Amino acid sequence: MSQRELDNLINSIAQAGHRVSGVERRRFLKSGLLMVGAAASATSVAGASESVGVPPNIPPWSKRLGRGVVSHPYGSPSPHEAHVQRRTVDWLTADRIASISFTPLADLNGIITPSGIVFERYHAGVPEIPPDQHRLMIHGLVKRPIILSMDDLMRFPSQSVIRFLECPANGGMEWRGAQMDKLQFSHGMLACCEWTGVRLATLLEEVGIDANAAWVLAEGADGAHMSRSIPMDKALGDALVVFAQNGEMLRPEQGYPLRLVNPGWEGNTWVKWLRRLEVGDKPWYHREETSKYTDLMADGTSREFTYVQECNSVVTSPCPEKPFRVKGKYMIQGLAWSGRGKIKHVDVSVDGGVSWHQAQFTSQVLPKALTRFALEWDWDGSETLLQSRAIDETGYVQPTYGQLRQARGTNSIYHKNAIHTWKLSPQGIVTNVQIS
Numbered sequence: 001m002s003q004r005e006l007d008n009l010i011n012s013i014a015q016a017g018h019r020v021s022g023v024e025r026r027r028f029l030k031s032g033l034l035m036v037g038a039a040a041s042a043t044s045v046a047g048a049s050e051s052v053g054v055p056p057n058i059p060p061w062s063k064r065l066g067r068g069v070v071s072h073p074y075g076s077p078s079p080h081e082a083h084v085q086r087r088t089v090d091w092l093t094a095d096r097i098a099s100i101s102f103t104p105l106a107d108l109n110g111i112i113t114p115s116g117i118v119f120e121r122y123h124a125g126v127p128e129i130p131p132d133q134h135r136l137m138i139h140g141l142v143k144r145p146i147i148l149s150m151d152d153l154m155r156f157p158s159q160s161v162i163r164f165l166e167c168p169a170n171g172g173m174e175w176r177g178a179q180m181d182k183l184q185f186s187h188g189m190l191a192c193c194e195w196t197g198v199r200l201a202t203l204l205e206e207v208g209i210d211a212n213a214a215w216v217l218a219e220g221a222d223g224a225h226m227s228r229s230i231p232m233d234k235a236l237g238d239a240l241v242v243f244a245q246n247g248e249m250l251r252p253e254q255g256y257p258l259r260l261v262n263p264g265w266e267g268n269t270w271v272k273w274l275r276r277l278e279v280g281d282k283p284w285y286h287r288e289e290t291s292k293y294t295d296l297m298a299d300g301t302s303r304e305f306t307y308v309q310e311c312n313s314v315v316t317s318p319c320p321e322k323p324f325r326v327k328g329k330y331m332i333q334g335l336a337w338s339g340r341g342k343i344k345h346v347d348v349s350v351d352g353g354v355s356w357h358q359a360q361f362t363s364q365v366l367p368k369a370l371t372r373f374a375l376e377w378d379w380d381g382s383e384t385l386l387q388s389r390a391i392d393e394t395g396y397v398q399p400t401y402g403q404l405r406q407a408r409g410t411n412s413i414y415h416k417n418a419i420h421t422w423k424l425s426p427q428g429i430v431t432n433v434q435i436s
């Protein structure tokens with residue numbers, strides 16, 4: 001299109017804009033982004049060199065050839081998205097080998113977490129495993145113990161599911177008060193991927209479990225030999241031995257070449273670099289410090305075997321990383337998830353939980369998967385307390401901090417799923433606060 005044609009088009013769009021006043025009230029951006037003079041105003045705001053792409057200018061990249069195929073045999077995000085990164089909180093762990101990094105939730109769209117920004121949790125770093133030397137041994141209370149190569153494993157029937165992965169310590173720094181200044185750190189031990197693998201039930205059928213078999217020990221090939229005891233119900237239920245993530249082989253950080261996936265259950269049971277499954281008649285306690293996670297209750301007792309990640313949600317826009325710049329209409333957006341099944345309902349509050357408005361789902365609603373919700377809202381520029389509250393298909397309602405602390409005290413680290421509050425200031429700045 002020539003510059004003249006483009007100018008004419010812009011003029012006719014602007015004139016049409018003046019004619020359609022009948023549908024005016026359905027316009028989303030009331031303080032209009034009128035097209036005529038867009039470049040001029042952008043110039044005055046941003047300076048001439050930054051407005052080269054703004055109509056009616058024809059940008060330089062529209063006047064020349066772009067780069068050819070296979071200049072990047074394995075593609076990566078635009079350099080303009082370089083800020084979308086995993087990040088650590090340095091004071092949280094003593095080193096980076098036994099540490100955690102967080103998913104940049106504020107920059108996600110939809111429900112799939114791209115593999116390169118899935119949070120990482122290691123107890124002994126990422127091992128480098130050549131797949132041809134990796135084996136999965138299945139033994140214990142079984143009739144036919146086996147050692148499977150990756151090639152053997154991939155001959156079994158496999159399936160793909162979209163499921164969230166969450167460390168039970170997600171949000172665990174905030175039992176006693178708001179502490180994290182970003183969404184990435186308050187909720188970022190969370191991801192949702194498509195996982196492809198063989199049902200653990202299929203492998204257990206292959207080896208033939210004994211009548212008294214009740215538990216499966218899963219052990220990783222990393223230096224931590226991290227192991228977890230999985231009850232047989234789960235092993236024969238929806239547990240998967242997974243080799244692929246988001247359409248490609250697992251990333252090293254996520255357990256290449258093999259990991260256990262226990263949908264809806266705490267992330268520490270999703271043993272990575274999986275090399276051994278031992279069938280037994282009771283859970284293992286031989287590595288007490290890593291074999292199970294417990295929750296310390298208000299009365300000093302502790303609860304254990306709390307595997308399920310309960311229903312939870314958080315507003316992802318606005319959030320500290322995504323402030324509002326001007327007054328007016330927005331879609332408040334967020335994510336909800338439940339380890340017990342599908343999200344049934346999400347409410348959003350713009351007055352700190354006094355009144356609630358039903359949000360819409362803007363993604364597929366899958367069981368044990370992140371689900372995206374949104375609510376249209378006209379921000380008048382006043383200070384606001386924003387919250388979301390999810391309900392899952394079992395009827396479980398995400399608790400307030402008051403309810404959670406009443407049931408659990410404040411000594412826990414794990415399984416903190418309270419309703420989260422963001423304070424939106426008149427300047428559009430978002431901070432983390434707590435309301436009981």
Ligand SMILES: Nc1nc2c(c(=O)[nH]1)N[C@H]1C(S)=C(S)[C@@H](COP(=O)(O)O)O[C@H]1N2
Pocket residue numbers: 118119120121122123124165166167168219220221222224225226253254255266267268269270271272273
């Ligand atoms: N072998 C092994 N598996 C492991 C771990 C580990 O350190 N070693 N960390 C666990 C913990 S505590 C969590 S929360 C998840 C994190 O998975 P991700 O790193 O793929 O996000 O992996 C689990 N599986």
Ligand SMILES: [Mo]
Pocket residue numbers: 121166167168169267268
């Ligand atoms: Mo974890």
